[in-house]
Amino acid sequence: MPGLPVNQPQLIRSNQKDEYYLSSLRSYANEAFQIFAGAKRWLEWRKEIELLADLTYFSLTTVAGYQTLGEEYVNIVQVDSSGRRVPSPARRAALIILHTCVPYLLDRGLNRLEQDLQAENEGFRAAEHRQVALRPGLSHWLQGAVSALTAQQRKVLLQAVCVLRQAVSFLHRLHLGIFYLNGAFYHIAKRFTGITYLCVRGLFSDSVGLRWSYELLGKVSLLQLALTVAMQINSYRQRQRARQEWKLHRNLPCSRNSSQDLSVRSSRCILCLEERRHSTATPCGHLFCWECITEWCNTKQHLRKCGYLGIGCHPERSPKRPLSMQDPGRGLLIDYLTSLDIMWLLPSSGITSE
Numbered sequence: 001m002p003g004l005p006v007n008q009p010q011l012i013r014s015n016q017k018d019e020y021y022l023s024s025l026r027s028y029a030n031e032a033f034q035i036f037a038g039a040k041r042w043l044e045w046r047k048e049i050e051l052l053a054d055l056t057y058f059s060l061t062t063v064a065g066y067q068t069l070g071e072e073y074v075n076i077v078q079v080d081s082s083g084r085r086v087p088s089p090a091r092r093a094a095l096i097i098l099h100t101c102v103p104y105l106l107d108r109g110l111n112r113l114e115q116d117l118q119a120e121n122e123g124f125r126a127a128e129h130r131q132v133a134l135r136p137g138l139s140h141w142l143q144g145a146v147s148a149l150t151a152q153q154r155k156v157l158l159q160a161v162c163v164l165r166q167a168v169s170f171l172h173r174l175h176l177g178i179f180y181l182n183g184a185f186y187h188i189a190k191r192f193t194g195i196t197y198l199c200v201r202g203l204f205s206d207s208v209g210l211r212w213s214y215e216l217l218g219k220v221s222l223l224q225l226a227l228t229v230a231m232q233i234n235s236y237r238q239r240q241r242a243r244q245e246w247k248l249h250r251n252l253p254c255s256r257n258s259s260q261d262l263s264v265r266s267s268r269c270i271l272c273l274e275e276r277r278h279s280t281a282t283p284c285g286h287l288f289c290w291e292c293i294t295e296w297c298n299t300k301q302h303l304r305k306c307g308y309l310g311i312g313c314h315p316e317r318s319p320k321r322p323l324s325m326q327d328p329g330r331g332l333l334i335d336y337l338t339s340l341d342i343m344w345l346l347p348s349s350g351i352t353s354e
Contacts, residue, residue: 006074006197118158170229172188181222183211246291271288
């Protein structure tokens with residue numbers, strides 16, 4: 001088969017054209033299903049409808065041995081790893097399954113597992129059991145397996161799910177950077193099946209400047225990915241060290257200032273509704289327990305500027321001068337608190353106003 005290897009712009013344009021027609025097909029399928037089944041059913045089966053639309057498009061083109069509309073647009077055809085033959089039907093079917101079904105099953109499974117773990121941790125199982133009665137099968141088995149785990153095992157598994165999601169995103173970005181460098185495989189499924197492309201007719205432009213620009217883009221993408229991973233690892237290590245410091249100080253005896261006569265109501269923490277231990281203040285002047293406010297800031301990322309749930313917060317009340325801790329051995333703890341916009345007001349720890 002006469003032809004030349006394709007370059008990065010051709011593969012990108014082909015994929016963009018396919019995505020355009022796929023989005024149109026998904027939109028039509030969603031509208032038709034919503035008209036006949038209603039909005040509620042459509043919300044439940046939206047992802048399955050989009051998967052069916054993708055399978056329909058690729059079954060009528062790739063599996064049947066024809067070009068997709070994007071491939072026809074840039075005049076390229078699929079070839080196997082030898083670069084001389086059209087891929088076999090089994091190889092094309094494996095390509096479609098890896099490209100459409102595997103991402104759907106992975107996303108669906110992780111979402112289901114994450115929901116079961118969160119529901120089990122929060123103790124909301126009544127509604128889940130009603131759903132199990134209506135949908136027996138794999139989901140029932142998964143819920144039973146999650147219920148049999150201990151609290152520590154569920155916590156570790158929930159963290160593993162989050163790490164796996166980040167790993168999938170990292171893999172896609174890494175693969176895209178490699179594609180910009182060598183221009184061989186635009187999709188991960190094509191890399192696994194060894195399916196490449198040849199340009200069969202039309203003008204073929206493969207200038208050195210064009211390849212150099214994509215190679216530069218690939219190097220920049222990989223560099224950005226490496227910096228992102230390094231920053232995440234560094235942030236994780238800092239959080240681990242901060243948690244170790246926190247564990248060292250969480251069981252310190254609660255010290256009182258005898259010169260202040262505080263009522264029981266004013267000395268309560270608004271988060272745990274108990275008497276404050278190791279009183280800690282945010283820059284807006286609200287007081288909390290040390291353990292309560294640090295845990296709250298770690299879990300409420302979108303409201304971490306004020307631990308008072310946004311009620312009655314006046315940022316202008318923040319002290320003009322920051323507080324400092326005289327003990328140099330707690331510098332790491334101060335760095336952690338600074339990132340959370342928290343000041344530690346432990347009377348026995350030597351905090352003074354500058």
